[in-house]
Amino acid sequence: MNITQESAFRTCSVTGLRVHLPAQKLIITNAVAAVVFLLIGGILALLIALTRWEVVQLLPADLYYRFLSVHGTVMLVFWIVFFEVAGLYFGGTVLLNARLLRPGLGWFAFVLMLAGAVMSTLVTFAGGADIMFTAYVPLKAHPLFYLGVILFAVGALLAVGLFLATVIVAKKEKRYTGSVPLVTYGLIAAAIIAVFTLVSGAIVFVPAFLWSLGIISSFDPGAYRVLFWAFGHPAQQINLSAMVAVWYALATLTTGAKPVNEKLSRFAFLLYILFINLGSVHHLMVDPALSQANRIFNTSYFFYLAVLGSLIHAYSIPAGVEVAQRAKGYAKGLFQWLVKAPWKEPGFAALAVSFVIFGFIGGTSGVIQGMQVNMIAHNTLRIPGHFHATVVGGTTLAFMGLAYYLIPLMTRRQLVGKAWASAQPYIYGVGVTMLSLGMLWSGILGVPRRTYDIAASSAGVAAPAYAGSDVTLAIMGVGAVIAVIGGAIFVGIAVLTLLTGKKMK
Ligand code: HEM
Numbered sequence: 001m002n003i004t005q006e007s008a009f010r011t012c013s014v015t016g017l018r019v020h021l022p023a024q025k026l027i028i029t030n031a032v033a034a035v036v037f038l039l040i041g042g043i044l045a046l047l048i049a050l051t052r053w054e055v056v057q058l059l060p061a062d063l064y065y066r067f068l069s070v071h072g073t074v075m076l077v078f079w080i081v082f083f084e085v086a087g088l089y090f091g092g093t094v095l096l097n098a099r100l101l102r103p104g105l106g107w108f109a110f111v112l113m114l115a116g117a118v119m120s121t122l123v124t125f126a127g128g129a130d131i132m133f134t135a136y137v138p139l140k141a142h143p144l145f146y147l148g149v150i151l152f153a154v155g156a157l158l159a160v161g162l163f164l165a166t167v168i169v170a171k172k173e174k175r176y177t178g179s180v181p182l183v184t185y186g187l188i189a190a191a192i193i194a195v196f197t198l199v200s201g202a203i204v205f206v207p208a209f210l211w212s213l214g215i216i217s218s219f220d221p222g223a224y225r226v227l228f229w230a231f232g233h234p235a236q237q238i239n240l241s242a243m244v245a246v247w248y249a250l251a252t253l254t255t256g257a258k259p260v261n262e263k264l265s266r267f268a269f270l271l272y273i274l275f276i277n278l279g280s281v282h283h284l285m286v287d288p289a290l291s292q293a294n295r296i297f298n299t300s301y302f303f304y305l306a307v308l309g310s311l312i313h314a315y316s317i318p319a320g321v322e323v324a325q326r327a328k329g330y331a332k333g334l335f336q337w338l339v340k341a342p343w344k345e346p347g348f349a350a351l352a353v354s355f356v357i358f359g360f361i362g363g364t365s366g367v368i369q370g371m372q373v374n375m376i377a378h379n380t381l382r383i384p385g386h387f388h389a390t391v392v393g394g395t396t397l398a399f400m401g402l403a404y405y406l407i408p409l410m411t412r413r414q415l416v417g418k419a420w421a422s423a424q425p426y427i428y429g430v431g432v433t434m435l436s437l438g439m440l441w442s443g444i445l446g447v448p449r450r451t452y453d454i455a456a457s458s459a460g461v462a463a464p465a466y467a468g469s470d471v472t473l474a475i476m477g478v479g480a481v482i483a484v485i486g487g488a489i490f491v492g493i494a495v496l497t498l499l500t501g502k503k504m505k
């Protein structure tokens with residue numbers, strides 16, 4: 001098949017979008033890989049959450065640390081990035097009416113990513129990398145763990161490059177007119193941040209790999225931490241930009257909303273690119289290696305310019321929905337537009353729940369803990385409490401919402417269990433809310449993160465250490481069970497649709 005020819009395209013009978021078939025295959029394959037890693041991460045999530053719930057304490061200590069290490073990487077890197085690559089190919093081709101430039105390169109990138117992800121996951125399961133998500137030097141893992149991460153990062157970098165080249169050529173070939181759609185613009189912002197992030201990842205993991213092989217004799221832990229967070233925090237800004245882009249997409253898909261002020265929304269994405277990296281220092285607030293001036297400037301000033309970007313999106317997305325709803329005639333009083341919103345539509349439910357959890361729990365706790373309060377929040381459960389509201393309640397749920405449209409559109413199969421899909425965002429949302437609040441609240445009571453047994457860690461401390469945490473950890477544990485059920489429903493719908501969904505024309 002000549003991939004540039006019209007025969008390489010089909011026209012979607014539902015949306016009228018033109019779909020480049022080689023891109024479609026890559027989108028499906030990357031999304032499937034993403035869901036498989038989500039499944040692995042979700043099973044581990046349940047096990048570690050039921051271990052942190054002290055009265056249950058399910059796993060033995062060594063398995064808790066091992067599964068925590070796998071859970072963090074599999075979820076935050078493999079699930080999210082595979083899905084993002086699928087999203088980039090979608091935003092760069094289908095939304096632009098364009099062809100994917102080099103499908104072969106896309107497959108090469110996929111093979112690298114898959115090989116890397118499988119390698120580092122297996123090594124960690126085998127006990128070769130019980131060093132948790134941050135992999136802080138001088139904790140040392142088996143060389144294949146680092147090699148796996150490096151292969152994955154190189155593959156992801158190639159995929160991002162392919163996306164950017166595809167967008168540029170689409171413009172040259174006049175596949176679309178005017179500026180790129182806002183959703184693609186948000187994805188371009190994510191891709192630009194991704195280049196910086198993945199290069200930083202290489203800069204930190206390549207020496208760690210050599211150090212683990214014994215080729216270089218030492219790796220300064222202070223330098224490692226600074227370099228690691230040049231990768232670790234910007235990676236979250238990729239997730240943030242991609243999530244916001246998906247929010248705009250879901251708002252349009254489910255209510256017909258248009259951005260009320262497109263220029264302002266674009267400017268907000270620009271703020272992410274320009275200022276978000278400076279915020280990375282919040283991870284190093286208690287780090288003795290950095291000067292006080294550095295920490296204060298970054299986390300008390302520059303950081304807020306990125307927050308401003310989020311605040312702009314936080315108003316413009318609901319405003320877009322409101323304008324679209326009012327135009328449909330739901331204009332009575334202040335809130336008829338909201339009451340009459342399509343709450344049973346999976347994409348809208350995912351958008352709304354993800355928006356609320358991200359905004360009210362994730363964003364606020366992030367702004368609070370990203371400044372001086374970090375001095376008391378650091379290394380307590382407040383930290384995972386914050387980021388489960390952002391990357392789980394926010395990004396993961398938004399991606400699930402998009403998948404409810406992406407999967408039928410790409411596989412031409414009807415979604416299996418639409419009623420379950422309508423309920424899923426609410427179930428997942430209740431679970432993640434309890435999980436996050438339980439963690440945040442436990443952390444406020446002083447409960448440390450990444451600790452198998454707080455009873456042991458508080459030995460010798462006058463009672464009542466962590467008083468009340470029995471209740472807050474129970475809230476976290478019950479929330480985890482509900483969230484994992486919600487996650488399982490999503491995986492079930494995705495897999496069943498792929499395998500048994502009724503074929504559409
Ligand atoms: C139903 C869903 C989930 C549950 C119940 C859950 C639960 C947990 C628990 C209990 C911890 C350990 C906290 C500690 O002991 O310090 C944890 C850590 C973590 N989780 Fe999740 N999680 C879920 C989903 C996710 C998702 C979707 C992501 C990423 C997109 C994620 C990313 C992480 C990360 C990065 C860590 C920290 C690992 C580390 O400290 O090295 N989780 N999670």
Ligand SMILES: [Cu+2]
Pocket residue numbers: 232233236279280282283
């Ligand atoms: Cu951060």
